[in-house]
Amino acid sequence: MTELLYFEDFPEGHVTDLGTWTPTAEEIVAFAREWDPQPFHLDEEAARRGPFGGLVASGWHGICVWGRLYVDGVHGRAASMGGGAMEDIRFLKPIRPGMALHAEVRVLEATPSQSRPERGTSYWRGTFVDDEGDEVLVLHGRAFFRRRS
Amino acid sequence: MDDLLHFEDFTPGRVFELGSREVTTEDIVAFGRVYDPLPFHTDPDAPADGPYGGLIASGRHSALIWMRLYVDAVLSRSAGMGSPGLEEIKWHRPVRPGDVLHGRVTVLEATPSATRPGRGTVRIQGEVVNQEGEVATSVRGRTFFARRGA
Numbered sequence: 001m002t003e004l005l006y007f008e009d010f011p012e013g014h015v016t017d018l019g020t021w022t023p024t025a026e027e028i029v030a031f032a033r034e035w036d037p038q039p040f041h042l043d044e045e046a047a048r049r050g051p052f053g054g055l056v057a058s059g060w061h062g063i064c065v066w067g068r069l070y071v072d073g074v075h076g077r078a079a080s081m082g083g084g085a086m087e088d089i090r091f092l093k094p095i096r097p098g099m100a101l102h103a104e105v106r107v108l109e110a111t112p113s114q115s116r117p118e119r120g121t122s123y124w125r126g127t128f129v130d131d132e133g134d135e136v137l138v139l140h141g142r143a144f145f146r147r148r149s
Numbered sequence: 150m151d152d153l154l155h156f157e158d159f160t161p162g163r164v165f166e167l168g169s170r171e172v173t174t175e176d177i178v179a180f181g182r183v184y185d186p187l188p189f190h191t192d193p194d195a196p197a198d199g200p201y202g203g204l205i206a207s208g209r210h211s212a213l214i215w216m217r218l219y220v221d222a223v224l225s226r227s228a229g230m231g232s233p234g235l236e237e238i239k240w241h242r243p244v245r246p247g248d249v250l251h252g253r254v255t256v257l258e259a260t261p262s263a264t265r266p267g268r269g270t271v272r273i274q275g276e277v278v279n280q281e282g283e284v285a286t287s288v289r290g291r292t293f294f295a296r297r298g299a
Contacts, residue, residue: 035213037220038229051230051293059232060216064184064209071185082200083208089235089290 005078007120007145010107018069018103021128023057025097031061057095062137066126069103075143081119084142093136101128101136108140112147119144154227155297156269159256167218167252172206174246180210206244211286215277218252228295230268235290242285250277250285257289267299 025044032041036058040050047055063086075083095101109123121142128137174193181190185207189195195204244250258272275288 035217037217038224038231040231056231059234060209060213064213067209068184068186071187076187085237085239086235087237089238091232091234 005074005145006148007079007110007112007122008148009078010074010110010122010145012107012110014107014110016073016105018066018073018105018126021065021069021101021103023061023065023095023097023099023101025055028055028057028061028095028097031064032058036060052094055097059089059091059095059137062091062095062101062128063089063139066103066128066137066139070105070126073103074105079146081144081146083144084121086139086141089137089139090135091137093130093134095128095136099136100131102130103128117147118149119146152226154223154294156228156259156261156271156294157297158227159259159271159273159294161256161258163256165219165223165254167215167222167254169249169251170214170218171249172211172214172244172246174204177204177206177210177244177246180213181207184209201243204246208238208240208286211240211244211250211277212238212288214250215252215275215286215288218250218277219254219275222252223254224292230293230295232290232292233270235288237287237289239287240285241287242279242283244279244285248285249280251279252277261296262293266296268293268295 039046040052040056041058044055105124105126107122108125112120121144123142126139127135130136178191189201190207197203253276255274257274261269270291272291276284277286279285
């Protein structure tokens with residue numbers, strides 16, 4: 001069993017590699033049918049005439065998959081006490097089928113709680129970066145971790 | 150095509166009621182297994198004395214329910230052109246099996262694009278409200294719409 005991670009394991013500047021997602025056209029369309037059925041997420045033919053000139057994933061799809069990678073890489077391995085709001089979410093480049101998207105999360109601030117000595121707050125910045133090194137999706141959020149005692 | 154909602158239809162203060170959706174145990178578990186596999190999102194028998202007092206929907210799931218209602222009621226009959234991002238997704242109250250979420254969108258600001266004359270940006274506040282009238286999840290973000298006649 002892997003050792004549980006605590007607040008102290010996520011100092012400012014700490015980066016966790018969360019792995020890579022290569023979306024297929026099929027999964028882009030399947031997600032969109034269920035949650036975001038707009039023409040440029042549903043059908044290559046219709047999407048070609050649309051604002052993106054081809055099929056693109058819902059931005060929400062990117063958020064959801066990044067979130068799963070975060071749960072696998074950090075949240076599910078840590079003494080987690082939940083999360084706060086997500087904010088400053090940017091859809092910087094369209095997500096197209098076949099792109100290799102590398103996910104990571106960086107700790108921007110690590111703050112021990114004043115009122116609850118058993119925990120601390122991590123303010124993080126998450127990204128998907130493509131093979132050209134460009135940020136495709138950026139998102140920020142807060143996570144609460146138990147302190148090592 | 151003139152019956153589509155365009156940029157000009159999103160005047161600040163305008164409110165769109167989006168309809169409702171009931172959230173079932175099966176929905177919560179199916180979403181949780183794929184996108185948020187933590188026990189309180191995937192175990193139908195999550196204990197009442199555990200974190201969050203039993204099974205609750207993933208926060209991203211409740212936000213997506215709002216998005217789907219927004220697409221069905223507004224975006225699918227609009228000249229929508231995507232989104233540059235979201236300012237904030239906030240989780241105010243847990244969503245539990247049997248909750249009925251009602252969606253709403255309020256237009257906050259509408260700004261014609263300075264560089265692309267055919268479109269404008271609409272800043273919106275979205276929320277889903279549960280059957281007790283409490284806001285469960287809120288989303289603030291921007292959507293691009295084509296201008297009428299563009």
